[in-house]
Amino acid sequence: MATKKSKPRPASGPSRRKQSNPRVEATAELRGQPLSHQAYELIKGRILSMELRPGQFLNEAALCKLTGIGRMPVHQATHRLQAEGLIEVIPRKGLVIRMDSLHDALALLEARLAIEPNVAALAAERISKEQCVKLERLLKQCRGFIPHSKRQAYGVIHRAFHGLVVGAASNKVLADTLRPLQERSELFWRLTIMPEEALEVTQREHEAVLHAILKHDAESARDAMQAHLLSLHNRIIKATNARH
Numbered sequence: 001m002a003t004k005k006s007k008p009r010p011a012s013g014p015s016r017r018k019q020s021n022p023r024v025e026a027t028a029e030l031r032g033q034p035l036s037h038q039a040y041e042l043i044k045g046r047i048l049s050m051e052l053r054p055g056q057f058l059n060e061a062a063l064c065k066l067t068g069i070g071r072m073p074v075h076q077a078t079h080r081l082q083a084e085g086l087i088e089v090i091p092r093k094g095l096v097i098r099m100d101s102l103h104d105a106l107a108l109l110e111a112r113l114a115i116e117p118n119v120a121a122l123a124a125e126r127i128s129k130e131q132c133v134k135l136e137r138l139l140k141q142c143r144g145f146i147p148h149s150k151r152q153a154y155g156v157i158h159r160a161f162h163g164l165v166v167g168a169a170s171n172k173v174l175a176d177t178l179r180p181l182q183e184r185s186e187l188f189w190r191l192t193i194m195p196e197e198a199l200e201v202t203q204r205e206h207e208a209v210l211h212a213i214l215k216h217d218a219e220s221a222r223d224a225m226q227a228h229l230l231s232l233h234n235r236i237i238k239a240t241n242a243r244h
Contacts (some may be wrong), residue, residue, distance in 0.1 A: 027030055035073035040080050042067045047086050047097055048186055054099040063095075084180040109233045112181050113226065116162070119178065120209060120225035121218040123168035131168045135210055138164060142206065148200045154199050159186045164226075165213070198235060206230055 013173035025204035030038045043063055046052045063074045078095060081087045085104070088096050127135075138161055145154040162182050166175050 004230060017047075035069050036076035036080075038065070039067050039069045039073045039077035042069070042073075043077055044183070046082075048183060052097050054097050056097045057090075058096055058097070059094040065141060085184055093144070105236055107231060108181060108184055109236070110228055113229050114180070114231075115174065115178060115181075116229060117165075117222040117226040118214065119166055119169045119171075119174055121222040122171060122174075123165045124216050124218040124221035126170045126212045127168040127213055127216075131164065132214055135161070135164050135213065139206055139210055141201055141202075146203055151199060154202075155172075155186050158202065159183070165209065168213070201231065201235070202228070 030041055033041075043052070043066070046066070054060070060071060060074050060078065063078070064071055078087060078089070081184060082089055088098050090096055093147065138157060138180040141156065142157050142161070144150075145157060159182050163179075166178050166182075169175070205224070209221060209228060211226050
């Protein structure tokens, strides 16, 4: 009898459903979080992955259907996303996924330049051995995504690298301030036409930041991060000018 009871194996069915339903997987990862936060993360993830494309019009009803979450939490999530500059609310029309203009992107990098070099300096002073290992491992992984055709995948790891540096600084206020700026930078990275050597340049700049942090050299880490963000700023201008 025991053999017959185990025969249906009920776990296999739900496992297959989870794999085929991204919304269920994401909700499982966020289990225990407020519904408004779940809605925020789910919508933001679809914006950053380009499933919701820049310029696309939506309404809250469509977002409720997409996330499987009710109207009030979705409404709260859209206000948060609007504050972070990922969506725009058009009166009597609905919501639109924002298209970062050149001006917006350069302003974003200016904001990061005002904060992130000093964060890198703090990271050099405070980073743990475990965090050093994670940063080294991540940069090794990055080398596999340097070909221009893998630019979008590199952009995700690019953000992860900067996130680890911020985490190593051990300052929650700075982390909360930089996180939305870095997330918006990932979207812009996906949309901007860059020269073929752009990822190789970025990789070298990241390795310079890492080298300074591993040496616990705060001044060099600050300079390397500033040089990286200024380089990205200048490459964006150059790439945009080349299109006109």
